[in-house]
Amino acid sequence: MSMIRLMFYVMSFIAIASALYAALSKNLVRSIFVFFVTLFALAGLYVLALADFVAVTQVVIYVGGILVLILFAFMLSRRETLNVIQQRKSTFINMAKVPALILAALFLVVLVNVILKADADNLPWIKEAIAQKNVITPTSSTIDNIGVNLMTTYLLPFEAISILLLMALVGAAHLSRKEGSA
Amino acid sequence: MITLTDFLLVGAVLFSTGIYMIVSKRNSIQVLIGIELMLNAAILNLVAFGRFDKLKNSGQVFALFAIVLAAATTAVALAIILNVYRRYKTIDPDEIKNLRD
Numbered sequence: 528m529s530m531i532r533l534m535f536y537v538m539s540f541i542a543i544a545s546a547l548y549a550a551l552s553k554n555l556v557r558s559i560f561v562f563f564v565t566l567f568a569l570a571g572l573y574v575l576a577l578a579d580f581v582a583v584t585q586v587v588i589y590v591g592g593i594l595v596l597i598l599f600a601f602m603l604s605r606r607e608t609l610n611v612i613q614q615r616k617s618t619f620i621n622m623a624k625v626p627a628l629i630l631a632a633l634f635l636v637v638l639v640n641v642i643l644k645a646d647a648d649n650l651p652w653i654k655e656a657i658a659q660k661n662v663i664t665p666t667s668s669t670i671d672n673i674g675v676n677l678m679t680t681y682l683l684p685f686e687a688i689s690i691l692l693l694m695a696l697v698g699a700a701h702l703s704r705k706e707g708s709a
Numbered sequence: 710m711i712t713l714t715d716f717l718l719v720g721a722v723l724f725s726t727g728i729y730m731i732v733s734k735r736n737s738i739q740v741l742i743g744i745e746l747m748l749n750a751a752i753l754n755l756v757a758f759g760r761f762d763k764l765k766n767s768g769q770v771f772a773l774f775a776i777v778l779a780a781a782t783t784a785v786a787l788a789i790i791l792n793v794y795r796r797y798k799t800i801d802p803d804e805i806k807n808l809r810d
Binding site: 531652 | 719771
């Protein structure tokens with residue numbers, strides 16, 4: 528039991544520290560690569576929340592797809608303009624960032640207050656789920672249940688998502704074609 | 710076992726880091742990374758609550774949907790960023806003031 532807590536603290540420390548580094552780093556490439564680490568640590572947190580299928584999907588789609596896409600976009604845009612942005616940013620470092628810092632800090636305070644007041648572990652429906660043994664335990668396998676639910680209970684959102692993916696595919700292809708052909 | 714509040718606190722910290730990135734960064738790609746961080750915080754909450762629904766798996770299924778949606782959003786957003794770069798030769802969101810020409 529304490530081993531799981533230790534793993535949780537390690538994973539959340541890695542996730543938060545790398546997210547903060549990605550937020551504070553001035554170098555774009557470095558913040559993209561540190562974001563890799565954040566996503567992997569979040570996949571570890573999903574495993575600790577007993578959602579192994581979501582964790583594997585996270586690794587496949589986020590780490591394998593989205594980050595490669597971001598790296599592509601970065602490499603297709605030219606380096607000089609990025610450097611200009613970075614240098615100008617470092618001169619205005621204090622003025623531009625104070626409002627963002629205040630906003631983020633106040634939002635964090637509000638969120639933490641809400642979470643501590645809500646006391647999520649003692650919500651009525653969660654107690655009911657625990658009483659009815661409707662809780663995922665470390666020994667139970669959930670993947671077959673997810674598959675069955677995806678094709679029965681959640682069929683409508685599933686189809687809606689597939690149409691939206693098709694629209695995003697067409698839209699991305701339309702947006703990134705050459706300028707002259709329109 | 711890890712309590713629900715722990716997951717929610719980690720999610721809150723990641724969410725406000727994402728807000729900080731979105732507001733303060735002067736580079737569209739880093740703004741996009743901030744958006745992804747906020748989405749991931751939301752997915753973490755979904756997964757943490759999804760543990761208490763073994764029969765219907767609502768939390769995990771919608772976490773999967775959110776991951777797929779994030780992938781679609783990122784593809785379109787990067788196409789838009791490349792287009793903006795081609796037109797304005799910059800991807801600083803503060804410099805882009807016109808919608809068309």
